[in-house]
Amino acid sequence: xxxxxxxxxxxxxxxxxxxxxxxxxxxxxxxxxxxxxxxxxxxxxxxxxxxxxxxxxxxxxxxxxxxxxxxxxxxxxxxxxxxxxxxxxxxxxxxxxxxxxxxxxxxxxxxxxxxxxxxxxxxxxxxxxxxxxxxxxxxxxxxxxxxxxxxxxxxxxxxxxxxxxxxxxxxxxxxxxxxxxxxxxxxxxxxxxxxxxxxxxxxxxxxxxxxxxxxxxxxxxxxxxxxxxxxxxxxxxxxxxxxxxxxxxxxxxxxxxxxxxxxxxxxxxxxxxxxxxxxxxxxxxxxxxxxxxxxxxxxxxxxxx
Ligand code: PSU
Ligand code: MN
Numbered sequence: 585x586x587x588x589x590x591x592x593x594x595x596x597x598x599x600x601x602x603x604x605x606x607x608x609x610x611x612x613x614x615x616x617x618x619x620x621x622x623x624x625x626x627x628x629x630x631x632x633x634x635x636x637x638x639x640x641x642x643x644x645x646x647x648x649x650x651x652x653x654x655x656x657x658x659x660x661x662x663x664x665x666x667x668x669x670x671x672x673x674x675x676x677x678x679x680x681x682x683x684x685x686x687x688x689x690x691x692x693x694x695x696x697x698x699x700x701x702x703x704x705x706x707x708x709x710x711x712x713x714x715x716x717x718x719x720x721x722x723x724x725x726x727x728x729x730x731x732x733x734x735x736x737x738x739x740x741x742x743x744x745x746x747x748x749x750x751x752x753x754x755x756x757x758x759x760x761x762x763x764x765x766x767x768x769x770x771x772x773x774x775x776x777x778x779x780x781x782x783x784x785x786x787x788x789x790x791x792x793x794x795x796x797x798x799x800x801x802x803x804x805x806x807x808x809x810x811x812x813x814x815x816x817x818x819x820x821x822x823x824x825x826x827x828x829x830x831x832x833x834x835x836x837x838x839x840x841x842x843x844x845x846x847x848x849x850x851x852x853x854x855x856x857x858x859x860x861x862x863x864x865x866x867x868x869x870x871x872x873x874x875x876x877x878x879x880x881x882x883x884x885x886x887x888x889x
Contacts, residue, residue: 588680589700592653598639599701602889604881606633606874607697607705607735610644613659614668614687615848616708617863618855623663625867627656629706629874636878638704643696645671645679645686652700662687670844672725690737691729694807698733703796704884705737706877708870709773710809711847712742712751715833722846723754730807731758736796736884738810738877740869741771741778745829745850748778756783761799761808763792765876771813774865775822782811789876793883812876818868820861828857 591599598605608629613622630640642654644662651658662668662685671679671686676695679686688696690710697705711724730737742751752770755762762770764782772778786792792810799808813819832853841849854862 585699588648588650590649590651591700592641592655594639595641595653602885604638604878604885605641605702605704606638606877606881607693607702608640608642608874609690609693609705609707610642610654610662610668610687611670611689612708612870613662614665615670616851617866619663621863621867623660625870626659626663629870632871632874633706633878636875636882638878638881640874641697641700641702643688643693645676645684645688648680648683650680650696650699652696652702661685670848672844673729674725690726691724694729694733694735694737697735703735703800704877704881705735706870706873707737707739708866708873709741709743710737710739712746712748713754714846715745715747717747717750720842722842724847727751727754727758730755730760730809732806734800734805735807736792736810736880737807738765738812738873738880740773740814740873741811743773743829743850744775744778744826745832745847745854748772748780752780755809758806759804760806761795763795763808763810765792765810765812767811767813770811772822773869774814774820774825774862776813776816776819777822789879789883792880793887796880796884797887810876810880812873814865814869815872818865820858820865825854825858825862828854828862831857
């Protein structure tokens with residue numbers, strides 16, 4: 585297995601010395617945001633993690649290797665190369681064996697992080713059960729990954745392009761704890777509210793770190809969600825964004841968008857319909873998640889060592 589992994593010097597040093605490390609995904613760079621905001625976000629997020637006492641490890645697949653940590657030139661490649669594939673669990677072995685370049689989703693980043701010994705991961709939003717999922721069976725592999733892979737994911741909740749109620753029900757069935765970081769309400773990505781609660785509200789990095797250590801000490805396999813609402817100053821209005829999302833969903837249906845294309849299509853539509861306002865919110869919440877993830881990684885590592 586180790587023959588597939590390559591590390592940057594910074595990440596190798598951190599892992600060898602049991603320093604706190606935070607994994608980051610590349611799908612958000614290649615398929616979640618336009619250039620040049622994507623590369624600016626990617627670099628800023630790495631710096632925020634360093635400023636908060638942890639080491640960033642952005643993960644992607646290239647030339648038959650799982651890269652744990654990317655150089656600036658590699659980040660640029662993920663931000664600009666139009667042929668970067670979106671890689672979830674299903675796609676992972678093919679992209680690796682064919683030597684193609686692949687951006688990892690939440691699910692694929694969790695797989696790579698666990699292989700590398702990283703248990704903390706910051707992103708924007710997770711995939712989930714799509715609206716009409718009971719008909720289309722469109723359920724993100726992010727959820728089944730959370731059920732089996734020992735990585736905690738800091739996110740701003742799930743977008744209401746998804747059926748948030750069914751997403752939370754699925755996570756409960758699969759034994760995935762949903763923590764609200766300084767909130768009792770599960771956030772809906774652009775907005776701080778969703779109408780749904782979280783399982784446990786925790787208010788400090790130490791409490792979250794203790795929960796992670798306890799879960800895995802007990803041998804309870806799987807990840808957890810640390811839901812961190814977008815900062816108030818950058819949040820969008822829940823009702824306004826709902827109208828935009830309904831429009832995006834209608835257009836997806838009209839264009840017969842299916843499979844792995846659904847999420848990127850909806851993300852791009854929402855951005856277009858909000859005249860870029862959603863992109864600004866998206867960037868702000870990812871940065872906030874990086875900060876919280878770094879702080880939790882520090883607390884987790886102190887207990888784990
Ligand atoms: N949600 C977002 N931004 C994203 C994604 C989800 O707000 O960029 C990406 C993540 O990489 C996530 C993936 O893991 O989309 C889910 O895709 P799917 O629904 O096809 O599993
Ligand atoms: Mn899907």
